[in-house]
Amino acid sequence: MRQRTIAEKISCTGIGLHTGKPVQLTLQPARAESGIVFVRTDLTHPVEIPATPATLSRTHLATAIGCGDVTVDTVEHLLAALYGLGIDNARIEVDGPEIPGMDGSAAPFVFLLRAAGVFVQGTPRRTLAVRRPIEIRDGDRSIRIDPARELRVSYAIDFETPLIGRQKLCDLVIDEACFEREFARARTFGFADQVGALWQAGRARGASLDNTVVLGDDRVLNRGGLRFPDEFVRHKVLDLLGDLALLGSRVRGHIRVERGGHSLHQKLVAALARVSIAERSGSEVRALRPQSIRLQAMGRL
Numbered sequence: 001m002r003q004r005t006i007a008e009k010i011s012c013t014g015i016g017l018h019t020g021k022p023v024q025l026t027l028q029p030a031r032a033e034s035g036i037v038f039v040r041t042d043l044t045h046p047v048e049i050p051a052t053p054a055t056l057s058r059t060h061l062a063t064a065i066g067c068g069d070v071t072v073d074t075v076e077h078l079l080a081a082l083y084g085l086g087i088d089n090a091r092i093e094v095d096g097p098e099i100p101g102m103d104g105s106a107a108p109f110v111f112l113l114r115a116a117g118v119f120v121q122g123t124p125r126r127t128l129a130v131r132r133p134i135e136i137r138d139g140d141r142s143i144r145i146d147p148a149r150e151l152r153v154s155y156a157i158d159f160e161t162p163l164i165g166r167q168k169l170c171d172l173v174i175d176e177a178c179f180e181r182e183f184a185r186a187r188t189f190g191f192a193d194q195v196g197a198l199w200q201a202g203r204a205r206g207a208s209l210d211n212t213v214v215l216g217d218d219r220v221l222n223r224g225g226l227r228f229p230d231e232f233v234r235h236k237v238l239d240l241l242g243d244l245a246l247l248g249s250r251v252r253g254h255i256r257v258e259r260g261g262h263s264l265h266q267k268l269v270a271a272l273a274r275v276s277i278a279e280r281s282g283s284e285v286r287a288l289r290p291q292s293i294r295l296q297a298m299g300r301l
């Protein structure tokens with residue numbers, strides 16, 4: 001259980017899902033304890049943005065992190081690949097405001113990381129083992145973590161459209177092999193009738209059938225269909241792992257999500273970050289009450 005980085009520098013280019021602009025991405029090895037750090041190299045003075053709960057800047061549609069007004073958008077699929085393969089430290093250079101969307105999944109990033117190779121470092125890994133359950137509810141949506149010896153995930157989504165409907169995955173132990181086999185290839189998805197509104201809002205400019213599962217009125221519009229019958233809920237788990245990566249620790253606990261998304265995931269991440277800080281400082285955590293969210297902290301966190 002020692003920290004890991006990549007063995008060699010590796011690059012790729014692609015199109016930003018939201019900006020529609022080409023970007024170059026370079027992954028570099030990084031020293032132990034440095035974590036995952038994004039670097040905007042297109043600016044006169046490159047800006048470093050550590051991937052932490054404190055730099056989270058937006059969760060609508062995708063996860064963005066930032067320092068001041070400098071942001072990097074759509075970080076979650078790359079972060080999911082890093083978390084899934086157990087890479088603790090890396091320097092991620094990007095010459096634009098968004099990580100390339102690639103095929104809409106984490107599989108191309110897994111391919112890149114595998115090609116770069118893994119380097120095991122001398123420092124022990126940070127782990128965050130929850131000792132008491134945490135639950136966050138927001139109407140009919142909820143996220144909860146209970147103590148467990150390893151990271152386990154149960155996830156359910158429920159969409160009105162019968163093309164998705166209710167999809168549920170129960171109590172999966174998330175290790176490297178499971179991540180690569182079950183989740184890395186699951187693509188992001190969107191609805192054809194919402195594209196116009198997204199474009200008007202300046203979003204999804206780079207979205208296409210090459211990088212998004214697009215749902216029409218009565219069918220999936222992508223020629224090859226789905227990669228898994230329940231690709232949608234699998235992608236939600238992928239997003240969850242990318243959001244958890246902001247913690248900079250290996251999480252031990254059973255996470256159960258009902259109708260989740262980035263915003264709900266990040267509320268759990270914020271609560272876990274409080275636990276992590278408290279554990280390091282040895283102090284007690286006070287009850288957390290984010291606005292408009294009923295948070296039940298059962299016993300001491």
Ligand SMILES: [Zn+2]
Pocket residue numbers: 076077188235238239
């Ligand atoms: Zn996603």
